Amino acid sequence: MSMSLLSICQFPEPKSSHVHGQCFTPSKLILRWGQRCSMIRCCKREVGKRTKTEKNYYELLGVYVDSESQQIKEAYRKLQKKYHPDVAGQKGHEYTLMLNEAYKVLMREDLRRKYDVSIGQVRRNFSKNRSGLGYSSWNGPLRSQALFVDENACIGCRDCVHHASNTFTMDEALGCARVKVQYGDDEQKIEVSIDSCPVNCIYWVESEELPVLEFLIKPQPNEGYGVFGGGWERPKNVFVAAKSFNKQQEQQATNENQHTNASHEEETPAQAEARANASKKIEMERFSRLWNWAREAIRMN
């Protein structure tokens, strides 16, 4: 029975997210509660129409929409240490309430899925949200094309960083280049750097696709087996992966909108085989390239 009421009282907290950081006396609290009454009502009826200025649970906890529960936990604890009433006094009460609610929902897979549906646009607008999840920032106006480094192919020669140091940066940990600022240098420098790339791994892509590509190229922790541990994994072909990711997102959005439980489109055996072959081929190519490069490097020494 209490569960049946969940829908009514589940997500009222983010409504009042604007209040954090202020000091209130208990009497103000009461006043505020009275206001909240009416707010909760509109909130629960217009869950879908939530305006963008509000903080959703992910923003509240400062985590990505796709964060693992471990990351959410860490973020939650960090914020609790700052805002818990034991530390921040009574003024932390409201904010901690929101944190607790957000944490509870995001830590439970079923509640999280429901919540994702209710905030909908976060994942649907994923690819349109230019500043949201990508790495690179924009210098100047948004343009239709953006630079993207396929880090799978990059050999870490640093030529692009040398030619356009405001645009490209070197990820020393992964040993590959990536775009730091879109159009950080003038077009000529950028052209030179693209041409200078020995493996042609710098691409002009549609700027709408950029966040997804940049997101997918980020290595994701891989589940480990045995003593070798997890390691990191990224899609073999980021462009193909981005396409299927977008497709999946769209499908998920439409599915969830219609409240149907239709599962994702199944791959036909032929498709699966083709995909497997393609990825094998890409893998082989990459390997031989690496091998050649290594041989050359040894010879040079």
Place this chain on the structure above:
Amino acid sequence: MAEPAYTVASDSENTEEEKSSSTFPEIAIGIDIGTSQCSVAVWNGSQVELLKNTRNQKMMRSYVTFKDEVPSGGVSNQLSHEHELLSGAAIFNMKRLIGRVDTDPVVHASRSLPFLVQTMDIGVRPFIAALVNNVWRSTTPEEALAIFLVELRAMAGIQLKRPVRNVVLTIPVSFGRFQLTRIERACAMAGLHVLRLMPEPTAVALLYAQQQQQTAHDNMGSGSEKIGLIFNMGAGYCDVAVTATAGGVSQIRALAGTTIGGEDLLQNMMHHLLPNAETLFSTHGISEIKAIGLLRVATQDAIHKLSFQASVQIDVDLGNGSKINKVLDRQEFEEVNKKVFEKCESLIIQCLHDAKIEVEDVNDVIAVGGCSYIPKVKDLVLNVCKRQELYKGMNPLEAAVSGAALEGAVASGISDPFGNLDLLTIQVTPLAIGIRADGGKFVPIIARNTTMPARKEMTFTTVHDNQTEALIIVYEGEGQQNAEENHLLGYFKIVGIPSAPKGVPEISVCLDIDASNVLRVYASAKHRGPHQKAMPSMEVRMPTVDDGHGWCAEALHRAYGSTSDLVTVQKKI
């Protein structure tokens, strides 16, 4: 005898103190009032320090004697002999009696104590009295506790060379809000301000969090998450908590607690040794009290010895012609108390289940409290947790009070340059809180083990057409079926519900628990039309009921029947 709390210090001392209090916030002390023993600790600027009384004791017996004109407690008083405690003049086990009504089985069991506990079985505070010069002088558990706390406060004040006002107290998990208000009242009588009431195992969890953080620092590690299971069994209560800790934050996952402890072991053994003990206990003559006292001391002694040796010889002359000569071994002891140990096991299992944690995922198993010395208790904890050994880094008797002192420093806003106070406990509610609805059922609004601070709202509606009033009756507890199985916290009436067919008006009830565990209930009838004048919503701080809360619900039911009932709103699809 304790120093009076109002001793006037010399002028120079006074000004010095004012100066220091203006630059440093007062550090709240931690107090662990146990059923049998009590201790005080404080953060001394670099670590937790346990305070000692004038006789250099860290652990002080929790009792108050009414022998002389002025009552004195176990903090300063020197017992000439253990038997003095059992002559009828001393009140102890206050923690088991406080805030309980005389229909409570725990109070009934306390009738075997060597002082007067009278029960009328009508749901009011039991009558307790101490024997002073052959007269039963009445007192209350709160009063006895307050007398004891006054002594503690004076002792801490002398040790710390400053007046002590703020305290963090540890409490059993199973304490309801009514009992908590009684503890707070006892503290207020003793001139103490309660900053936090911490369930005992969560205090231990905080100490564990600090230790883990220090280990992580020493290993230069990032400090990954550690899951700890804390089993705390003292003389009066048995509590279990599961905590997840990382980076100094102790996040309580679940709590479970019940009223079983060393006292039950003791009473079971007394009944075992003297089968007709009940008749002895029921009459409260001078010689009977002496006999109870002798039996109690002998049994207690035997149980202590059994923790270290396999069998023990009991030789006691109860003075009224009955003698006990018996060799008691561990096996017999464990057999007599089988039910108590089974209850402990089920408590651990329940807590793990509530925390949604598999026993294999627990990193450390911590057993504290006086009963953790009993081999059987150690065994059962290890067995249930499938472990070979317990966590070693803690003194079982000092862990709770040390945790309370840490919380006292943290909640007083003290910071430590070395990061030793970079701590936080995220508490959960030990009991569900809800209202009576759906025809006398208990509808929980805040479930058990909800993270605090918590706020939950639920919408209810009327059961009659044109019902303009509704009774909000707030309960705390676990009884799901019948609201009366739970503890009544308070009640109030919502008036001015707009006239409408049944099921149409919306009455929202919101429960808010803040970090210091204060419960506020907000309720209001919602108005849809703009032409209707809105009624102010209600805010009620609970619990509001005092003595005799057992009857209130009955009386309300008699007076109102079901005319002001509520039902939950079903989900609209």
